[in-house]
Amino acid sequence: MQRLFRCSTAFLSLQSQTQGLRPGLLSVATPWLKLISLFLLLSTLSSPAADNSISYQRDIWPIFKRHCLGCHTEGKAKGGLRLDDLDALRKGGKHGALFVAGQPDKSLLIKQVTGDPPEMPENEAPLSAAKVKLLRDWIAQGGKLDAAPKSDRPPVVIPVTYAFAPAIASVSLSPDGKLAAVAVRSEIVLLDLANTNAAPRRLATDFDLLTHVEFSPDGKHLAAAGGSPQQFGGVIFFDPADGKRQTQRRVGKDTLFKGNFAPDSQTIALGGADGAIHLIPLDPKAPVKSIDLHSDWVLAVAYTADGKQLISGSRDKTTKLSSLETLKLLRSVDQSPDIINAVAADPLTAIAAGNARTLTGYDLKLALTGVEVGGSGNGAQPVNNRAQYLRAYEAQAEAVTALATSGDRKLLAVATRGPEIRLYQTADRQRKTVIPKIPAPVLAVSLNSDGTRLLLGTKSGDVQLYDTTTTKLLRTLTPVPVQASVTAAK
């Protein structure tokens, strides 16, 4: 407080000294004005919003950032529209203004994100009703742009109370099953499962979006990975015991996706938007290594049980195996008709699944030996022995969103867009149990060491803990506080 007080008196005296110097006044006073307005902004943000007013910075910008910036930025302004710059946003696109203040129904923005199916976001899942409502309410309230204007990259703001329940991007159970870690937008929430009275611990990050959270196999580290779209990717390692940061790394210019801790707990492998797998060591002095493999986003990476190979799945629809020793591709094991969202490995096979509703195992030994080359010169092609190394599981009813193996790799949990989770024995790929009636779609799933506990996170913001032996729901956990009124309207 003392410091701010001095700032404001300095501002006042500056103002009086420059009374006669009109042209210079603004430029000199602006930094102070900014400081003070920043302070006012911070003080309003840190108290829970008492009214229902929608803030561009807090509520709207995260929607644009998550769903729209891929196609509406400086270098890539589809339809002439940029959504990452306040002046451009005021101007609108090639059809003019983005919105008419006070009139959501007359606003291009609302027309584009509603309808059946909505035009925007192009070729992607429509915005949820809650998000469309936020956009409408924001325009109805005048569409004020209360953002930090200079960089047009507002700092990451973690709401005390969220306007609507954010989707759970990733979950992880500690090996002993006592702690649950949940990735919610820009924060990690640590939940103590042994002590039901303990308040959730919220670990803030400066990443816009966390995509992956995972306890190391030895339980000593908690990795949180993600980044800020078109800015940076990175990972932060926390100590799960006290929630303190151990180290952090930034890697590349875009968000990192899901990945996996190495069996020795010393490195995490993460998929990149650049088509590479990034190997990020815990030791801050050791170099980051990358394996450039895919032609599109690498959405999932897993270590094989022996820690010698990686399996990766991509938006380019392929599943690949690569070597940690040579940092090179060993083999493209499969090409799917659709995106691969999740991968896993048991002691003998690599497993991949995705939007094509297939769940496929690949016998590692057979897939990596006998890659014979037939023909010669340009006609040289590996002999396709796919049928020999393929180990299919039963077909899935819906697109697979996430896979998890137990620490002992005997059990595989499969989450889909449908309302059940299937559990398979990896040894014979037979279905062991089904956990029915879950709040679909599930985006994240995790098993503890012996596979007796399953944790899931849903798109609607629910986190649930199950006993896999009885399939009983043990607990429903609320990771972050949410404004009740808006949740009800969803």
Ligand code: HEC
């Ligand atoms: C995958 C790419 C992609 C994404 C993601 C995307 N858009 Fe678009 N958007 C386009 C393209 C392409 C056009 C131009 C369409 C045309 O002109 O026919 C467009 C045009 C628009 C326009 C019309 C601009 C004008 O004046 O013509 C609006 C408004 C718009 N988008 C809003 C959004 C919003 C809001 C989101 C996020 C919820 C979004 N878009 C996400 C590709 C995208």
